[in-house]
Each structure stands twice: as structure tokens, then as C-alpha cells.
Amino acid sequence: MSILKIPTAKVFEPLLKPARYKGAFGGRGSGKSHFFGELLVEMCQAERGTLAVCIREAQRTLAQSSKRLVESKIASLGIGAGFKLYSDRIGTPGDGVVIFRGMRDHTADSIKSLEGFKVAWIDEAQSLSAHSLALLRPTIRAPGSELWASWNPRRKSDAVDDFLRVRKPPGAIVVNASWRDNPWFPAVLEEERRTDLSLYPARYQHIWEGDYVQAFEGAYFAEMLSQARSSGRIGKIAADPLLPLRAFIDIGGAGATADAFTIWVVQWAGSQIKVLDYYESVGQVLAYHVNWLRSRGYQNAILYLPHDGMAMNNITGKRYEDHLRDAGFTVEPPVKNQGRGAAMMRIEALRRLGPQIWWNEATTEAGRDAIGFYHERKDEVRNVGLGPEHDWSSHAADALGLMAICYEAPGRAGSFNRVIRYRDHGWV
């Protein structure tokens, strides 16, 4: 075994020990990618025949992979001899190999080709879907194999954050790095950092300090949420047992590539709008969502579906609306399709209602994160807005926007908030 002495930034030292799971998270320029790139080369050098895979969630071309970085590490560490560079992979000493893969291109079957791999390194792991993580973990199963992740945190509920920071498997080694920890932090990046700090303070904390995304330029609801916070409307909000519960739904579709299915549970209490609960999941069947509603005691909630609630479920050939009625729920007739501009109408309606909304803190965090992120897509060249960006955050925003539209629809809110008369007890 040859000995290789590589200077390592102090913050990454804990990651030099063997562990099943290793993670490094933090802002830009903290040396995360370089560290794991070096560790990978070091491992291939130390252990002959190492099979390693560098993973991204989406990788359309090799240029989007870690290949260049790994190659530059091989060159700069001066250990080129046992390594061979090919167009799509790197041969390592003793017939090992480093390959580069996008998780999105893998199926449950094709992923099996990675069994026997000793190391899987996921860079930009904030983009890794829960589905990809679930596929990958049992696949990397060689004795002593390791899974590494490096990422800039986006939301607490992202798969990698949830797994390595919130739940944290026993024995996992996870470090938080910042540009301050990087002894090689280059001058150009320092200049970039200062520029962002002075010109884009809203995004600075996320990009450079590794905080979860709070607000984004062009975020539609950032102001609404910060006002809710400062006026004490985010806290412990209890349901009123006398008022109906309403569940506003955005339908994601089924399958691994489907969008998120989201539900907001809300009560209209006079002029107060109580946002009590939030649910989101990707790639699950309808029964799974229904189960969530039941398990949280929402079996009597009135369900509201968007226009596509009328659409057929392509697996069963039935409308979602009918499925949910079959499951015993009361379903409001889907809101008419508002056509072009519907998304903007929902945004405006929700903003108008902003000051009336009270949020239950503990159960709505992931949903508030999402709608706080929901923002305008920009044509950077012409510097014009192109309407709401369709991404992980838009389904939460659509579902709550539906609530706002229904609340404002003339006559509806009033008639649904009537006092409930119980036969045995007279008026309550």
C-alpha cells in the first residue's frame, strides 16, 4: 500500500475515519467537493481495485459530473501512474474504476449494476430525491462500503437533510463547513462573496453561509410570511372543534417522476384563517395520501381539488374526485379552470388574505418553506418576469392558492361558516 499525505482542512478531518455515511454540508466555496474528490482518489490509490461511483441526481452530460474535478485531483496529487483516463470513466490502480451516473436515469433494475461498489459519492446532494436515496442505500452494500454526500442545504425536508441531519443514522459522520474553513479559499470567490453580500443580501445566507433557503428574489410570499412571523401569527394554533376542517389539495400524479402531491388543512374561523397542517409526498399512490388524512383525524374534512381533480387517474380510469368520494370524503366540486393567468390569480388572492392567516408552527414548516421559496421565473437576458417558476415549491403554493380562491369566491365562504346545529343540544 502506498502512502499518500494529503493536507486536509481541519473541518473535514472527522471524515477521514471509515463510516457508512459521511456528509459535508455548507455554503459555496467551503471545499466540500475538493475534499471528497481527494478522498476518493486517495481511497482508490490506497486500496487496489476500488469501484467507486460519483452521483448526481440529474446528469445529462459528463460535464455535469465530478469527472473533471477527480481528474484534476489525480493530476495535482502527482499520482497519475496507476490511473487511466477514459472518455466516460477513470481506471484506478488494480483494475478498479470510477464511474459517473445520474440517479434520474436509473431504474430499480438498472441500479443493481452498482452492487459491489465500495464508494458512492453524491455531490450537490440537495437535489437528490427521496426516491433516489431510497434506491441507492440498499444498492451500495459491499462490505465496508461508504456513502458520501456533499451539499448546500436548501430545505430541511430535502431527502439528504432529512436523512443525515434530522434523523441521522447511527455512526454517520456529518460536518458543517463554510468558506472560513477553507485554507485555499480563492481570491475570486472572496470577491464574489463580498459582491453577493452587498448586492444580494437576501440570497447571501443561503449561498455562502449554508442556511436553508428563506427568501428568494422575486419570492411571492416572503413578505407575507415575515409579517406573519413578526406579528405573532406563527405559533401554536389549535383547530376549532365546531368548525369544519377543509383540505386543499394539489395533485401530483403517480410514479417516480411525478410532482409533489400537497395538502393544506385549514379552518375558516370568522375573518381568521387557521392553517393547521401540511402534507407533501412524491410518487405515492392515492391510498397513501388518504391514509395520511385519516391518520391525522381529517376523515370528515371537506376536500377541495383543483381543476385537474376532474381529470382521470390514468391507472384506474376514474376521476380523483370520485376516488376520494368512494373513500368516504366530502369533496367540493372542483374549482373551474381559470385558464391563463390562473397561477397569478391564486398568488394575488393569497397575498390579499395574508394578514388574516394564522399558521400552526410545528406542522406547517415544510409548507411555509416551500411557499417562501415560490418565486418568479426570470428571463435573465431580457430581465423580464415569466410568471411563477414550476419547481418543488409550486405545488404547496398552488394548493394554498386554491384555498384563497375558494375563500374569496362570493357566497361560498359565508355559507360554509354558518353555525352548526346539532339535533340533541340545540344551538351550539
Ligand SMILES: Nc1ncnc2c1ncn2[C@@H]1O[C@H](COP(=O)(O)OP(=O)(O)O)[C@@H](O)[C@H]1O
Ligand atoms: N483541497 C484543496 N486543494 C486546493 N484547493 C482547494 C481545496 N479545497 C478547496 N480548494 C479551493 O477552494 C475552492 C472551493 O472549493 P470547492 O470544493 O469547490 O467548494 P464547495 O464544493 O464547498 O463549493 C476551489 O475552487 C479551490 O480553488
Ligand SMILES: [Mg+2]
Ligand atoms: Mg461543490
